[in-house]
Amino acid sequence: MNCTRKILSAALGFCAVGAGWATAQTPQPASQGASASQSSGQGPSLLAADPRAKIRTTVSLVMVPVTVKNGAGELIADLQQKDFRIFEDGIEQQIALFSVDAFPLSAAVLIDDDLKRSSADRVQKSLETLAAGFSVSDEVSLWRFDEVPELISESGFIADNDALLTQLKRIDLSSSFPGVGSAVMTGEPRVNTQSPTGSPKRSAMSVGHPNYKHINDAIYAAGEQLRDRPRERRKIIFLISDGQNAKNNTHSYDETLKLLLSADISVYAIGVGEANLNRGITFLGNNILSKYAHATGGDIFYASSREDLEGLYPRVSEQARNQYTLAYSAAKTDRSQPYHSIEVRVERPGLSMLARDGYYLNALP
Secondary structure, eight states: OOOOOOSSSSSSSOOOOTTSSSSSEOOOOSOOHHHHHHTTTHHHHOOOOTTOOOEESSOOEEEEEEEEEEEOOOOOOOOGGGGEEEETTEEEOOEEEOOOOOEEEEEEEEESSOOOHHHHHHHHHHHHGGGGGSSSEEEEEEEEEEEEEEETTSSSOOOOOOHHHHHHHOOOOGGGGSSSSSSSOOOOOBBTHHHHHHOOOOOOGTTTTTTTTOOHHHHHHHHHTTTTTOOOOOOEEEEEEEEOOOSSOOOOOOHHOOOOOOOHHEEEEOOOOOTTEEEEOGGGGGHHHHHHHHHBTTTTEOSSSHHHHHHHHHHHHHHHHEEEEEEEOOOOSSSTTTTEEEEEEEESSTOOOOOOOOEEESOOO
């Protein structure tokens, strides 16, 4: 964002309570505090040179990344702290920290492996361009899923763009079509040739069913991988799917959403195929992409062509990386309750915002 950086109490770190832990990030130089930098004449740009630096504090702050758009869907990058108001459980809170600094991404890319042939072909041909959307400070894992999720990035997270491109070139979505490629997967999900403990098994009754896809389970698996990534990174699930979701997922929507909100993970979805026809439709969970995106403070986009996909890949990663960050110390709310709702408002008219619906005080075991 080309916006003047403004950080209140630069020497104060903020703690992501929503993920159940008490450390978080605020841009700081590694060897000097705010007063030292100011006395030497260094400006805010140097203060915030490394957004991955973190400071621990005894004050627990709730961190809320926020995306703001105008009516045309364009990102708004010139807002200041005074333009925002934030509420927890309906009670207005005082913003203790405000930042516009970009953060490195930890991204789990989930690719639907049960698309119709035309959609799969478009996704297949566009995948190589996905690598260009990630920077040298990002790390990416690659997954494919139908009824079970499969981690296909050999080393887990990939931090090198050349290695990421190599992995993307190896993905073959044609195996999901009858008589093409490998046989239909009937065993447990595989993670680097290992079977994860407790992974769901395929039901024989579901074989051949036109809608046996388990989006909840795929997102849950990616969320478990992301939950323990360093807390100074933005954690996102980058989902490419038609949004068709079977009823017999091992993990429910509510259970999966709790994991995401507990670990401060946002879902960014690109809808392809039937998703373009089912926007806003809730029957049989057809808008599951939108539900996850909006509840976690992510976003949803739709692509009907290869060109659309190639244009959206860098847009998604840049939007996730560049957000306003608001933080506050919760006051006058019932701290005995595990879940707390969040509402962010902006004073400038004609704008819309994307922020997570709430957070959990305690992380999942």
